[in-house]
Amino acid sequence: DAGVIQSPRHEVTEMGQEVTLRCKPISGHDYLFWYRQTMMRGLELLIYFNNNVPIDDSGMPEDRFSAKMPNASFSTLKIQPSEPRDSAVYFCASSVAGNTQYFGPGTRLTVL
Amino acid sequence: GENVEQHPSTLSVQEGDSAVIKCTYSDSASNYFPWYKQELGKRPQLIIDIRSNVGEKKDQRIAVTLNKTAKHFSLHITETQPEDSAVYFCAASRGGGGSNYKLTFGKGTLLTVNP
Numbered sequence: 001d002a003g004v005i006q007s008p009r010h011e012v013t014e015m016g017q018e019v020t021l022r023c024k025p026i027s028g029h030d031y032l033f034w035y036r037q038t039m040m041r042g043l044e045l046l047i048y049f050n051n052n053v054p055i056d057d058s059g060m061p062e063d064r065f066s067a068k069m070p071n072a073s074f075s076t077l078k079i080q081p082s083e084p085r086d087s088a089v090y091f092c093a094s095s096v097a098g099n100t101q102y103f104g105p106g107t108r109l110t111v112l
Numbered sequence: 113g114e115n116v117e118q119h120p121s122t123l124s125v126q127e128g129d130s131a132v133i134k135c136t137y138s139d140s141a142s143n144y145f146p147w148y149k150q151e152l153g154k155r156p157q158l159i160i161d162i163r164s165n166v167g168e169k170k171d172q173r174i175a176v177t178l179n180k181t182a183k184h185f186s187l188h189i190t191e192t193q194p195e196d197s198a199v200y201f202c203a204a205s206r207g208g209g210g211s212n213y214k215l216t217f218g219k220g221t222l223l224t225v226n227p
Contacts, residue, residue: 031213043156043201043217056214091155100146101215103155 002026004104006092012110018080021107024073025094033093033101034067034077043091049075082111114139116204118218125192126226133221135202136184142204145178145185146215151198159200160187163207192225199223 005024013019025032033048047057052069060067064083069075079086089108093101115138125131137145146161162169162176162185169176173192178185189196202218 033215042219045214045216048214050213095213100158100161103157105155 004092004094004102006104006107008107009105010108013082014112015083016081019082019109021077021090023075023092023104026102029094029096031095032069032075035091036088037091038088084111087111114142114204114216116202116216116218118202118221120221122222124224124226127192127194129192131189131192131223133187133200134184135218137204141206144205144207146203147176147187148201149198156201194225194227197223197225
């Protein structure tokens, strides 16, 4: 099993640019989670999906953030426009029926 | 919503000693409590979890205890080794489907095991 796959692993962009982060969950997993990790705020849940449907997006910081899951094997997290305070490591995780969450390697985002 | 407090924020022990990390939670409906280990620059990885129908669970050198009445749970690592050095996160959720699968994480404990 390849595990959760995320791309890109590193992203450096300038303020105001659009950023798209991608995630492929483990095959057969029906839950997908997007987290953001910073030193100041720790590990925060942004949004999660069940069977491709968003269940809870209360952690999405503001309208600049959006997430989609067009099918069971792909999800995106988009930031438009990006700001320096969005710099963080973004993790995607997946699970079966909300049990053990398996995390991807993360995308380290730097917004200059 | 759920609030998870984790202590201490840093912990330094000598190799071979035991380490204990404690967490408290606020939502009495929470019933699933995982612990994750995150090495520097790596992803969080589950090391052990416990559900509310048991009070203790053990896996080799790692054990977790749960006190539902007091709403706290603890991670115990015995015979620590340098490779145990990492950040450890506790978390809590209600389970049961819908938005109840939301995991709330503690702020983490940086464990350093000195050789």
